Amino acid sequence: MLPALVFFGLFSFYPIVNAFYTSLFKQKLLSLAPPEYIGFGNYIYLLHSSTFWNSVRATAIFTVCTFVLLVGVSLLLAAFIASRKRIQSVLQMAYFSPAVVSSVVAAAVWMLIFDPRGLGNQAINAVLRTPGVDHKWLASATMLQISTILVYFWKYVGYFTIIFIAGLTSIPTTLHEAARIDGAGAWKDFWYVSFPLLKPTLVLVSVMSMIQCLRTFSTQYVFTQAGAPRGPIDVIAFGIYNTAIRDHQIGRASAMSVILFCLMLVLSWMQFRVSRSDDVSYL
Amino acid sequence: MSPTSSGRGRNVRRVLGRAARALPARILIWTVLGVMAVYVLAPLVFMLTAAFMPARDVMSMPYPWIPRSLYWQNFWQAIRGNDGKFMYARSILNSLVVAAAITASTALLATLTGYGLAKFPFRGRRVVLLLIIGTMMVPFQAIMIPLYMVVTKMGMQNSYAGLIVPFLINAFGVFLMRQYLLTFPDELIDAARIDGAGELQIFWRVIIPNSWPAIATLSILTFRSQWDNLIWPLLVVQSEEMKTIPLYITRFASEKYTDEGAMMAAAVIASLPMVILFFALAKYFVGGAKLFAARKG
Numbered sequence: 243m244l245p246a247l248v249f250f251g252l253f254s255f256y257p258i259v260n261a262f263y264t265s266l267f268k269q270k271l272l273s274l275a276p277p278e279y280i281g282f283g284n285y286i287y288l289l290h291s292s293t294f295w296n297s298v299r300a301t302a303i304f305t306v307c308t309f310v311l312l313v314g315v316s317l318l319l320a321a322f323i324a325s326r327k328r329i330q331s332v333l334q335m336a337y338f339s340p341a342v343v344s345s346v347v348a349a350a351v352w353m354l355i356f357d358p359r360g361l362g363n364q365a366i367n368a369v370l371r372t373p374g375v376d377h378k379w380l381a382s383a384t385m386l387q388i389s390t391i392l393v394y395f396w397k398y399v400g401y402f403t404i405i406f407i408a409g410l411t412s413i414p415t416t417l418h419e420a421a422r423i424d425g426a427g428a429w430k431d432f433w434y435v436s437f438p439l440l441k442p443t444l445v446l447v448s449v450m451s452m453i454q455c456l457r458t459f460s461t462q463y464v465f466t467q468a469g470a471p472r473g474p475i476d477v478i479a480f481g482i483y484n485t486a487i488r489d490h491q492i493g494r495a496s497a498m499s500v501i502l503f504c505l506m507l508v509l510s511w512m513q514f515r516v517s518r519s520d521d522v523s524y525l
Numbered sequence: 526m527s528p529t530s531s532g533r534g535r536n537v538r539r540v541l542g543r544a545a546r547a548l549p550a551r552i553l554i555w556t557v558l559g560v561m562a563v564y565v566l567a568p569l570v571f572m573l574t575a576a577f578m579p580a581r582d583v584m585s586m587p588y589p590w591i592p593r594s595l596y597w598q599n600f601w602q603a604i605r606g607n608d609g610k611f612m613y614a615r616s617i618l619n620s621l622v623v624a625a626a627i628t629a630s631t632a633l634l635a636t637l638t639g640y641g642l643a644k645f646p647f648r649g650r651r652v653v654l655l656l657i658i659g660t661m662m663v664p665f666q667a668i669m670i671p672l673y674m675v676v677t678k679m680g681m682q683n684s685y686a687g688l689i690v691p692f693l694i695n696a697f698g699v700f701l702m703r704q705y706l707l708t709f710p711d712e713l714i715d716a717a718r719i720d721g722a723g724e725l726q727i728f729w730r731v732i733i734p735n736s737w738p739a740i741a742t743l744s745i746l747t748f749r750s751q752w753d754n755l756i757w758p759l760l761v762v763q764s765e766e767m768k769t770i771p772l773y774i775t776r777f778a779s780e781k782y783t784d785e786g787a788m789m790a791a792a793v794i795a796s797l798p799m800v801i802l803f804f805a806l807a808k809y810f811v812g813g814a815k816l817f818a819a820r821k822g
Contacts, residue, residue, distance in 0.1 A: 257672045338810070343796045344749075346770075347795050351569075396568065399565070459755065459756050467775055500667070
């Protein structure tokens with residue numbers, strides 16, 4: 243017990259407090275000069291920095307798009323799969339399988355798919371009947387954003403589908419039977435019975451996927467290492483890393499960490515509150 | 526016509542009518558399921574097949590999908606590396622050591638702490654619990670820079686210690702084990718106590734053997750997240766010898782002369798342990814996901 247607490251203190255609380263503290267200083271990594279106190283200077287700097295706002299925009303685009311896709315599609319898939327008992331476990335496993343490969347591996351595989359000669363162009367060109375067109379997956383700004391979203395969505399859609407299926411199957415069948423007897427079709431049954439009862443799961447999944455999206459780093463890092471432009475996918479975790487390690491601006495990076503921390507705290511608090519107040523009882 | 530047969534006729538017509546109405550919906554559903562299945566599985570199949578093809582086949586259009594013969598040189602090339610120093614073998618070893626050490630310590634310490642929080646009323650227990658739950662909500666990305674400075678001050682960069690120590694225990698694990706052990710029957714513990722077992726003995730002989738499902742789920746989650754960890758090794762490791770698999774693959778994939786087939790071979794090797802675990806323990810993988818849904822059931 244006690245070692246665990248000391249441990250939490252050293253590796254969890256101290257860094258948090260330290261992040262707040264360091265964010266008030268102008269401090270350089272590996273520099274022997276004592277840090278200089280500049281109050282909220284780092285925050286003011288960030289608010290005027292176009293790089294920071296670009297980071298915020300990249301993160302927002304990534305998070306919102308991925309989040310909508312993830313929640314929407316996984317809910318749809320879960321609704322389709324949950325009622326098909328025979329094939330449920332097979333499909334569930336198939337959709338879940340990308341979660342098994344690590345995110346760096348996923349990024350490497352998709353990098354080849356997004357190659358000008360890769361499967362990405364081949365598939366799009368086959369569907370649109372535009373042979374030989376290069377869609378610049380890793381070169382143009384918008385396509386690059388779409389690419390990172392596709393990778394992330396690919397990796398996690400099965401995971402959230404399974405959570406939704408668990409939520410759907412925990413709804414007692416008697417409720418569905420009652421709805422059917424009252425003359426509801428499949429659609430009405432889903433919309434008026436499953437959906438409202440699924441709300442807590444829905445909120446949980448939403449917040450969870452949003453928090454996960456805000457932390458995205460690997461795909462963006464691997465893609466830029468391989469030569470993709472950084473600007474469009476300079477998400478905030480990536481920005482923190484670059485500010486601290488490449489630019490050696492520890493104070494500024496800490497200020498960014500604090501902002502990210504506060505944002506997550508708000509989201510987590512929402513999750514906590516909703517999951518408290520909205521407990522379902524099937525009565 | 527007798528009334529019964531006309532009744533049956535109407536029934537048949539009603540069933541057929543419903544089927545006809547449902548047909549477009551069914552087609553739609555199966556199209557969605559099918560397209561998603563292709564989207565989800567195609568990259569995995571691509572990875573596996575490309576690993577056995579020479580680079581000119583991997584990058585040929587259209588993609589051939591079936592290797593003409595098993596081109597094992599890719600795997601040799603992946604392990605050997607472009608500079609011929611066999612650094613991938615070292616990275617695999619590093620990843621295994623780090624992930625195994627963290628998984629073992631998390632399983633043990635989280636169970637121990639969770640047990641303490643679940644079964645021993647002591648002063649300040651609520652505060653401790655709240656602090657731990659609070660830690661759960663802190664994203665790693667927000668504390669990584671200060672953490673990096675702590676680790677640097679302790680002189681642990683470029684070492685196993687630097688990679689392992691910050692993750693020896695995690696708040697989520699403690700929370701998970703506590704929730705699980707809350708429902709653990711007190712009678713069992715009391716019975717052991719009456720039989721004269723010491724507290725440590727109770728923990729080893731009673732708690733651990735009866736908590737396998739939770740421990741297995743936690744272990745898989747921990748192992749997977751460490752196997753997947755890119756950002757932390759990226760911060761603390763600079764030397765080639767201490768790189769873990771994600772770092773190696775990132776570098777290998779971004780090198781100019783890397784052959785695409787060898788890249789996929791490296792990817793397949795990196796995925797093997799997780800794939801084996803997945804097939805052996807699929808229910809705990811899925812259990813990990815369901816845990817979230819059930820958390821407030």
